[in-house]
Amino acid sequence: MMNKNWIESLPKMDLHCHLDGSIHPQRIRDYFAAAGKALPDDFDRWISVEEDCPSLTEYLRCFDLPLRWLQTSEGLSQAVVDLLHDARAENTRYLEIRFAPTLHLEEGLSYDQVFQALERGREQGERETGVRCRFIVCAMRHHSMTDNLAMLEAASGHWPQLVCAADLAGDENAFPNRLFAPFFSRAQELGLSYTIHAGETGSRENIYAALELGACRIGHGIAMAGDPELMKLCRKQEIGIEICPTSNFQTKAASGWASYPMRDYLAAGLRVSLNTDNRTVSRTDQNREYLRAMEEGGASREEILQLLKNGCLMSFAPQELKDAYLRELEQFGV
Numbered sequence: 001m002m003n004k005n006w007i008e009s010l011p012k013m014d015l016h017c018h019l020d021g022s023i024h025p026q027r028i029r030d031y032f033a034a035a036g037k038a039l040p041d042d043f044d045r046w047i048s049v050e051e052d053c054p055s056l057t058e059y060l061r062c063f064d065l066p067l068r069w070l071q072t073s074e075g076l077s078q079a080v081v082d083l084l085h086d087a088r089a090e091n092t093r094y095l096e097i098r099f100a101p102t103l104h105l106e107e108g109l110s111y112d113q114v115f116q117a118l119e120r121g122r123e124q125g126e127r128e129t130g131v132r133c134r135f136i137v138c139a140m141r142h143h144s145m146t147d148n149l150a151m152l153e154a155a156s157g158h159w160p161q162l163v164c165a166a167d168l169a170g171d172e173n174a175f176p177n178r179l180f181a182p183f184f185s186r187a188q189e190l191g192l193s194y195t196i197h198a199g200e201t202g203s204r205e206n207i208y209a210a211l212e213l214g215a216c217r218i219g220h221g222i223a224m225a226g227d228p229e230l231m232k233l234c235r236k237q238e239i240g241i242e243i244c245p246t247s248n249f250q251t252k253a254a255s256g257w258a259s260y261p262m263r264d265y266l267a268a269g270l271r272v273s274l275n276t277d278n279r280t281v282s283r284t285d286q287n288r289e290y291l292r293a294m295e296e297g298g299a300s301r302e303e304i305l306q307l308l309k310n311g312c313l314m315s316f317a318p319q320e321l322k323d324a325y326l327r328e329l330e331q332f333g334v
Contacts, residue, residue, distance in 0.1 A: 016242040019099040021278025023066040053250040071107040073117035080121030088129040100138040111154035134164035141170030164316035166194040177209035199223035225261035240314030244277035273311035
């Protein structure tokens with residue numbers, strides 16, 4: 001209980017949180033009911049997985065139903081408001097919310113309408129909760145380069161006030177990072193920072209490629225474990241590593257806490273942070289991730305505080321927000 005109370009008291013940041021993986025189940029139920037559509041009998045299995053999730057395929061199908069709701073401006077705005085309220089309840093101060101704009105165009109929305117909906121949701125959510133957020137736009141590996149570049153151009157008009165960075169998500173093994181050099185070259189020309197999903201499915205090569213492509217952060221990075229040269233390179237370049245333990249166990253990126261590299265990364269001086277990835281799909285939140293890191297992963301209080309500090313330092317947040325957050329952390333001995 002002492003650990004739980006302490007964890008809950010800590011101010012937090014969540015830098016790797018997908019919007020479509022963090023939708024309140026009741027929103028989906030209400031949407032389908034209003035549309036006169038039937039939900040699957042095993043609805044719960046379509047929106048969340050357990051710790052013993054059998055495969056990545058099972059995990060990924062949990063995005064299908066939420067994306068149906070997120071084809072409307074109202075759905076997008078409300079999803080952001082809900083997420084900021086969830087964040088306030090767990091003492092999270094700032095989120096970087098990931099989403100793939102192109103996935104929200106299936107029923108007629110334009111890119112402009114998508115970004116306008118997110119802006120409305122952010123304004124309402126920040127006003128009601130005091131939690132701050134920005135958005136990371138994800139190119140999808142299975143989309144054409146033409147579509148991904150069009151998305152990037154649309155997003156660049158909302159940087160840096162709404163959009164703080166770009167990302168690359170999807171099937172890492174089928175579509176290696178090096179295929180997307182033109183996308184990240186254009187991001188550099190537009191002045192956009194970017195993080196890249198890499199090393200979630202066992203490929204160290206994708207992490208090396210992400211660094212060569214100019215990423216300043218790596219999403220997951222689990223495959224780096226056991227490669228001291230790669231860890232040294234990331235430390236030298238001060239690359240942020242966004243780990244998401246519960247999700248990593250469920251997708252089989254990692255087998256469990258006994259072999260999880262979180263503490264090894266900290267000991268090596270890597271700028272590693274702790275994140276949720278998909279709150280609804282993984283049945284998690286920031287308090288649960290940090291408590292598990294302590295009680296199952298063996299992290300000390302000093303290591304927990306280092307994870308929090310790292311998250312701030314590697315975030316794309318405005319400097320004044322970072323400064324205020326670090327001052328708040330000083331109360332806990334950081």
